[in-house]
Structures are given as structure tokens and as C-alpha cells.
Amino acid sequence: MALIRVFIIVVMLVVAATPGSAAAASGNLGVSAFVTSWGVCSVTNTQNITFADLNPLNPLDVQATGSVRVRCIGFDQNFTVGVTQATPDPLLLTSGPNSIPYTLNLPTSITAPLYIVGTRTIPITAHIAGNDYKLAPAGSYTDIVTVEISP
Numbered sequence: 001m002a003l004i005r006v007f008i009i010v011v012m013l014v015v016a017a018t019p020g021s022a023a024a025a026s027g028n029l030g031v032s033a034f035v036t037s038w039g040v041c042s043v044t045n046t047q048n049i050t051f052a053d054l055n056p057l058n059p060l061d062v063q064a065t066g067s068v069r070v071r072c073i074g075f076d077q078n079f080t081v082g083v084t085q086a087t088p089d090p091l092l093l094t095s096g097p098n099s100i101p102y103t104l105n106l107p108t109s110i111t112a113p114l115y116i117v118g119t120r121t122i123p124i125t126a127h128i129a130g131n132d133y134k135l136a137p138a139g140s141y142t143d144i145v146t147v148e149i150s151p
Contacts (some may be wrong), residue, residue: 013120017101018110020034023068024121026055036079038120039072039073039074040072040074041070041071041073041149041150042070042071042072043068043069043070043071043083043149044070044071044119045067045068045069046066046067046068046069046081047066047067047068048066048127049065049066049124049125050064050066050100051064051126051128052064053060054100054133054136056059056127056133056134056136059130059131059133059134060130061127061128061129061130062127062128062130063122063125063126063127063128064125064126065123065124065125065126066082066122066123066124066126067122067123068083068121068122068124068147068149069119069120069121070119070120070121070122070149071118072118072119072120073118074117081109081110081111081120081122081149081150082108082109082148082149082150083106083107083108083109083110083122083147083148083149084106084108084147084148084150085106085145085147085148086146086147086148091103091104091143092093092143093142094138094140094141094142094143095137095141095142095145096139098136098137098141099120099137099141100128100132100133100141101128101129102126102127102128102132102143103126103131104124104125104126104127105124105125105126105127106122106124106147107122110122122149124147
């Protein structure tokens with residue numbers, strides 16, 4: 001349940017009269033703001049995904065796991081954290097002009113009772129098929145993926 005708060009501030013404008021000028025006038029100016037929800041989440045820590053050395057002479061399917069830690073504040077009941085991959089496919093580890101395709105396995109959502117303040121770690125697993133690196137030249141291959149977390 002989202003808590004909605006509305007703030008209204010009234011400001012009185014006063015203009016001081018100076019000798020030889022017209023009469024002073026004053027009026028009210030309404031100022032307002034609308035807060036849609038006070039529950040928020042933020043990413044507090046990430047653990048990178050690092051594959052072990054890939055051996056093209058013995059190209060096995062491999063996987064590695066990392067995680068994203070999410071801290072949420074302001075929820076008073078169970079809620080769901082949604083996880084989506086914002087970086088478009090295909091995902092490629094690159095080393096200069098060379099690349100190795102890989103896939104990510106993300107949970108689509110996590111439901112948890114996080115009362116007022118809570119932290120959850122979301123695991124993310126990456127997979128590389130052996131056939132995708134058996135002809136890859138030697139080198140370090142990297143990529144950066146954006147994951148969106150939404151309450």
C-alpha cells in the first residue's frame with residue numbers, strides 16, 4: 001500500500017512602499033507538490049560475474065554467478081522487486097574486434113516481507129556455450145550489463 005502525501009505551501013508576497021512610488025500590493029501564491037510513494041529501493045552492492053579460464057582445446061559449457069544487492073526503505077508489507085535486463089541482446093563478451101556470446105539468467109521478480117527497511121541479494125547467473133568460444137583468440141573478454149530493479 002503506497003502512502004500518498006500532498007503538501008500545500010502558501011507564500012505571502014509583500015512589497016514595501018517607497019516614497020514617491022505607487023501603493024504597494026500583495027497577493028497569495030499557491031505552491032504544491034504531490035508525492036506518489038514513499039517506498040524506494042536502491043542498489044547497494046554488486047558482485048561481478050567472472051568466468052574461470054576458458055580452454056578452447058576442451059570447450060565445455062560454463063556458467064558463473066554474480067549478484068545485485070537491493071536495499072528498500074518505506075514498505076510496510078510484502079512487496080515484489082522486479083528485475084529486468086536493460087542492455088539489449090545479444091550479449092557479447094568482447095576483446096577488441098573479437099567476441100563471445102553469452103546469456104544471463106535473472107529472476108523476473110522476488111517477493112519478500114521487507115518491513116520498513118530491508119536488504120535482499122538477487123543472484124544472476126551467466127552461461128557460455130563451449131561451441132561459442134572454441135575458436136576465440138586468447139585475451140581478456142569483458143562486457144557491462146545494465147539491470148533494472150523496480151519495486
